Amino acid sequence: MLRRIILCLTLTFVLAFAAISAADAQSRRQIDATPFSHAPCRVLDGQPCTPSFCSVFNDGPCIPEIDYPYGQNLQLTIESVPPKDQAAKYQKPDHDLDNIGDLFAALRSCWTPPPADSAREGMQISVRFSFKRSGEIIAAPRLTFATAGVSADTRATYLKAINASLDACKPLKFTDELGGALAGRPIAIRYVDNRDLGKQAEKP
Template sequence: MPGRRAASILLLSLIPAAAAAYDGVPFYGYAYGPGGGYPLSLPQTLRGTVPVPVARMATKPADTLAELYPALAACWQAPGGLGRPSGGADDIEITLRLALRRDGSLIGPPRVTYAAGVAGDRRTLLVRGTLDALARCTPAHITPGLGRAIAGRPVALRFVYRPPA
């Protein structure tokens, strides 16, 4: 008897799906209109975390994202007067959101989306120093293949600075 009950529940759960007519178009997400939908995709933002300052500058064009992130962070230096992290934090962190053209130049101004470990005037100092460093490192020296792959896509680049003890 328990097997018959499970089979009945299974059949009842399939009835609504079988009742809808299949129009030949796959449904990938939420419908905005009758029969409409949009395909679901992976996150479009390219994300990377770089411990700064970077030990050395790249000598060849970046061909992968793993090579691009340090190339963009290579010009970052701790701004004078930044000091130690506040609030008991070990690190000072700042995240920029930006987009690049195929030639490695910036599309519009980058945005600071996150900053931690500093407050007040020191936060302003960190933001200004990070934006100036990015301006010095762009246009990024990248290969044509990487340029085609990243052109116009948002990049979230996180710099993590741990001051010397």
């Protein structure tokens, strides 16, 4: 009987010790989920780069890819012809950008679609990029989606228009608070060319 009690106590102690060790190891590897708590890291860092290692082949700053909870990845749709009831959202603010609404309005106001003779009606194209605290873009926008079936030349035409539009806007003037909140945070923009290109072509 005594032997069984000792065996049970020993087994309980071993399991408790294993659980404590696992919890301690997990806490040491714990990633701070607080928004914007991450920072660029070096490829030679001994710790994961929140949450994955950066590539040694990365020619730019090593910004970690964060899978934000749903709704935390800033997403914006910009139409070439704004809806009449949303015209105010396409006007650039006359002050330093202080919130997400100001940022979206500034990005909308920047957009200049390609000329009608090189555009495609109904074209949709999405890009993804991040800002520095200073309001400059960290790297060239990365193409993430384009309407199926379009030619490579059409994709290149729209991507060139996107880059030119963003270049004309940058650097955006953030307040210190917004710059700190946006730094390194992914922004996805979907551009929709909803112009009636047929009517534009008919104009003399």
